Amino acid sequence: MGDTTDEAGSADGAEDGTGTEHEAIMRATYRALCRHGAVDLTVQSIADEFEKSKSLIFYHYDSKEDLLSSFLGYLIARFETQVAVTENDDPAERLRETIDALVYGPDDHEAFQTAMLELRSQAAHNEVYREQFRTNDVYVLDLFEAMIEDGIERGVFAPVDPERTATMLLTIIDGARTRWVVLGDEAVLETAHGLLEEYLETTLYADADT
Amino acid sequence: MGDTTDEAGSADGAEDGTGTEHEAIMRATYRALCRHGAVDLTVQSIADEFEKSKSLIFYHYDSKEDLLSSFLGYLIARFETQVAVTENDDPAERLRETIDALVYGPDDHEAFQTAMLELRSQAAHNEVYREQFRTNDVYVLDLFEAMIEDGIERGVFAPVDPERTATMLLTIIDGARTRWVVLGDEAVLETAHGLLEEYLETTLYADADT
Numbered sequence: 001m002g003d004t005t006d007e008a009g010s011a012d013g014a015e016d017g018t019g020t021e022h023e024a025i026m027r028a029t030y031r032a033l034c035r036h037g038a039v040d041l042t043v044q045s046i047a048d049e050f051e052k053s054k055s056l057i058f059y060h061y062d063s064k065e066d067l068l069s070s071f072l073g074y075l076i077a078r079f080e081t082q083v084a085v086t087e088n089d090d091p092a093e094r095l096r097e098t099i100d101a102l103v104y105g106p107d108d109h110e111a112f113q114t115a116m117l118e119l120r121s122q123a124a125h126n127e128v129y130r131e132q133f134r135t136n137d138v139y140v141l142d143l144f145e146a147m148i149e150d151g152i153e154r155g156v157f158a159p160v161d162p163e164r165t166a167t168m169l170l171t172i173i174d175g176a177r178t179r180w181v182v183l184g185d186e187a188v189l190e191t192a193h194g195l196l197e198e199y200l201e202t203t204l205y206a207d208a209d210t
Numbered sequence: 211m212g213d214t215t216d217e218a219g220s221a222d223g224a225e226d227g228t229g230t231e232h233e234a235i236m237r238a239t240y241r242a243l244c245r246h247g248a249v250d251l252t253v254q255s256i257a258d259e260f261e262k263s264k265s266l267i268f269y270h271y272d273s274k275e276d277l278l279s280s281f282l283g284y285l286i287a288r289f290e291t292q293v294a295v296t297e298n299d300d301p302a303e304r305l306r307e308t309i310d311a312l313v314y315g316p317d318d319h320e321a322f323q324t325a326m327l328e329l330r331s332q333a334a335h336n337e338v339y340r341e342q343f344r345t346n347d348v349y350v351l352d353l354f355e356a357m358i359e360d361g362i363e364r365g366v367f368a369p370v371d372p373e374r375t376a377t378m379l380l381t382i383i384d385g386a387r388t389r390w391v392v393l394g395d396e397a398v399l400e401t402a403h404g405l406l407e408e409y410l411e412t413t414l415y416a417d418a419d420t
Contacts, residue, residue, distance in 0.1 A: 037335070039249055114334040120392045121331050124324040125247070133392050168382075168405045175385025182330045182343050195378045202412060 025050060025057055026074045029067060034111040038118035043067060065128045068119065072132040076139050079105075083143065091151030092205065098143065102173050103193050110181070117181045141166045148204065157204045165203060172196055235260060235267055236284045239277060244321040248328035253277060275338045278329065282342040286349050289315075293353065301361030302415065308353065312383050313403050320391070327391045351376045358414065367414045375413060382406055 028049035036045050043064050047054035061067040082101060088094045123130040144166035151157030176192030179185075238259035246255050253274050257264035271277040292311060298304045333340040354376035361367030386402030389395075 110334065114331060117327070117331040117334075117388075120388065121324060121327040123392045124320065124327075124394065130392070130394055137389075137393060164401075164405065164408070167401055168409075171382055171385035171389060171402055171405065172378075173385070174388050175381035175383070178327075178330065178384050178388045179347075179381060182333045182340070183347060184334060184340055191374075191377055192381055195374065195381065198374070199378075199409075 021052070021056060021060075022074075024052060025060065025067075026071055028057075029071045030112065033071075033115035033119075034109060036115075037111075038068070038115045038122065041068075041115075065126060069128045069132045072119075072129070072136060076136040080139070091147055091154060091156055095144070095147050095151070095200070095204075098147065099169065099173070099193075099196055102140070103176065103189055103196070110184075113177060114181050117178060137170070140170055144169055151204065158206045160203055168199065169196065172199070231262070231266060231270075232284075234262060235270065235277075236281055238267075239281045240322065243281075243325035243329075244319060246325075247321075248278070248325045248332065251278075251325075275336060279338045279342045282329075282339070282346060286346040290349070301357055301364060301366055305354070305357050305361070305410070305414075308357065309379065309383070309403075309406055312350070313386065313399055313406070320394075323387060324391050327388060347380070350380055354379055361414065368416045370413055378409065379406065382409070 025046070028051075029046050031049040032041060032046040035049070036042075041064060043057060043061065046067065047057050050057055057067070061070065079101065083098060088097060119129060120133065123133050141163075145162045148157060148160065148162040148165055152159055152162070172192060172195065176189055179192075180188040235256070238261075239256050241259040242251060242256040245259070246252075251274060253267060253271065256277065257267050260267060267277070271280065289311065293308060298307060329339060330343065333343050351373075355372045358367060358370065358372040358375055362369055362372065382402060382405065386399055389402075390398040
């Protein structure tokens with residue numbers, strides 16, 4: 001989700017040392033996840049990717065869980081910034097941009113998405129990760145719902161159930177991301193993107209011209 | 211996927227010692243996956259769940275990969291048996307039964323599905339698992355496609371693209387299973403089941419009465 005790691009820093013916290021430090025630690029975490037995956041990740045392997053004093057990481061975070069939970073929060077905050085930046089007045093365009101960001105986001109680096117699926121599978125054993133995944137999930141669902149409601153109110157979307165449609169969109173996206181990592185086939189994302197478009201054509205956009 | 215582990219044995223291999231042994235090892239693997247997950251699983255932990263001589267497991271399988279790949283093949287074979295047993299002449303009924311088996315199968319024990327998601331996330335690093343997951347994926351897609359084609363030929367389904375519709379169904383099911391494990395919320399499956407129904411109503415069943 002969200003922007004590329006290398007470009008993401010400028011949006012927040014750049015004005016004070018803490019923000020920049022946090023950003024640098026989050027980038028180190030991204031690199032360590034791509035390099036080691038989530039299963040074998042240690043705080044030390046994140047520290048190894050960090051340019052500044054390694055003790056800073058140990059100062060800010062007590063444990064790997066603490067750090068990775070913060071990283072999951074960082075991902076959704078970045079996504080939030082990206083969605084706000086590209087905010088478009090046309091509800092259909094905004095929905096498309098959001099779907100594109102989720103399906104094709106620059107973070108769809110295979111090594112990173114593999115690490116994310118590993119982290120997701122750990123959620124069942126780790127309430128800290130699960131809580132953060134739930135928070136992120138609710139954020140994206142609410143975002144989709146708000147866009148759909150807006151489009152319905154403006155008369156450009158058919159009067160669907162916003163919550164059900166939002167859940168359908170996110171379920172298809174989650175299924176596509178899982179299938180892509182498991183099957184190792186980029187075409188999965190392209191196909192899913194087309195299926196999402198078709199779904200919207202026959203539901204949300206069905207009465208758009210009436 | 212498939213039947214409950216305790217009932218699955220009777221379908222194949224019961225007539226010879228090798229089949230029964232294989233079945234017993236597969237059941238031990240199921241129990242070990244539920245108890246330990248896929249990440250920490252060892253051949254020894256599977257042997258610990260096996261009633262017969264443990265050396266038999268080491269005799270049949272060189273490695274954990276070898277055994278787990280065989281287990282993934284066993285899951286799809288059981289599913290195949292189940293689908294064949296419940297074969298219904300009505301294409302819509304058969305499709306519903308297959309979807310139900312995939313969404314709610316008795317194997318949707320949370321600990322087992324968590325282990326399966328862990329195994330799926332390992333596919334990116336393990337070509338043996340990935341190949342078997344691909345084989346299973348193609349099997350289910352082909353099954354859906356054949357049912358949809360059959361329904362179209364008989365004039366009970368609308369003339370959709372069978373391959374795209376099959377992919378949509380499996381993507382939604384995969385998304386629902388991932389979300390269920392990650393979010394730890396059984397309602398995810400119920401909601402996804404309703405969304406699948408709605409999707410079929412507006413696509414496959416759309417012209418079913420004409």
